[in-house]
Amino acid sequence: MKSVSKKGKVSQSKIKLAEGRHTRELGFSTASLNYQEAVTDLARYYKRSPEQISIDEIQPYFMYLVKERHLAAASCRLYLNAIRFLYLQVLGWNSFDVSIQVPKRPQRIPELLTHREVGRILAATHNPKHQMLLLCCYGCGLRVGELVRIQVPHIDGERHLLRVEQGKGGNLADLL
Numbered sequence: 687m688k689s690v691s692k693k694g695k696v697s698q699s700k701i702k703l704a705e706g707r708h709t710r711e712l713g714f715s716t717a718s719l720n721y722q723e724a725v726t727d728l729a730r731y732y733k734r735s736p737e738q739i740s741i742d743e744i745q746p747y748f749m750y751l752v753k754e755r756h757l758a759a760a761s762c763r764l765y766l767n768a769i770r771f772l773y774l775q776v777l778g779w780n781s782f783d784v785s786i787q788v789p790k791r792p793q794r795i796p797e798l799l800t801h802r803e804v805g806r807i808l809a810a811t812h813n814p815k816h817q818m819l820l821l822c823c824y825g826c827g828l829r830v831g832e833l834v835r836i837q838v839p840h841i842d843g844e845r846h847l848l849r850v851e852q853g854k855g856g857n858l859a860d861l862l
Contacts, residue, residue: 724768
C-alpha cells in the first residue's frame with residue numbers, strides 16, 4: 687500500500703494520475719493541477735492514501751466540502767470528476783457508484799444594456815470595422831467566440847441570414 691506524507695501528498699497516486707493524464711490526453715491544467723489538488727485534499731482529509739479509502743467514505747467527504755469548506759458547485763463537480771478518474775482510470779476499480787449531491791449552479795441573470803448605453807458605445811467606436819463587429823454582435827446576440835468565427839460564406843444577403851457554426855454547445859444556427 688502507498689503511504690501519505692506528513693503534508694498529505696499522495697506521491698504514488700500523483701505519479702499514476704499524471705501517467706493516466708498523458709495516456710488519456712486530458713488538458714494539463716485539468717488533470718495535473720486541479721485533479722491532483724482534489725486527490726491530495728481527499729488524502730489529507732482522511733490522513734491516508736486514496737487507495738485505502740473506501741467508497742462509503744467518499745460521501746461524508748463531499749458533505750465536508752459543501753458544508754465546511756463552502757465549495758461552489760463547479761468545484762464540487764471538479765473534485766467528483768477527479769476522484770472518479772483516479773479510482774476508475776488510474777487505480778483500475780471496476781465501478782465507482784457513489785451518489786453525491788453537489789449544490790446546484792446558481793442562475794445568473796445577465797445585465798442588459800439600455801439603448802442609450804449601446805448608442806454611446808457605438809458612438810465611441812471610430813474604426814468602421816470595430817463598429818460593424820459590435821453592431822453584428824449586439825444585433826444578432828452573438829458571443830465573442832461566435833463573432834470572430836464568422837466568414838463571408840456565412841452571410842446570406844438575399845435571405846438576410848447569418849449562419850453561426852460552432853456556437854454554444856457546437857450548435858448550428860441561422861440568425862435573422
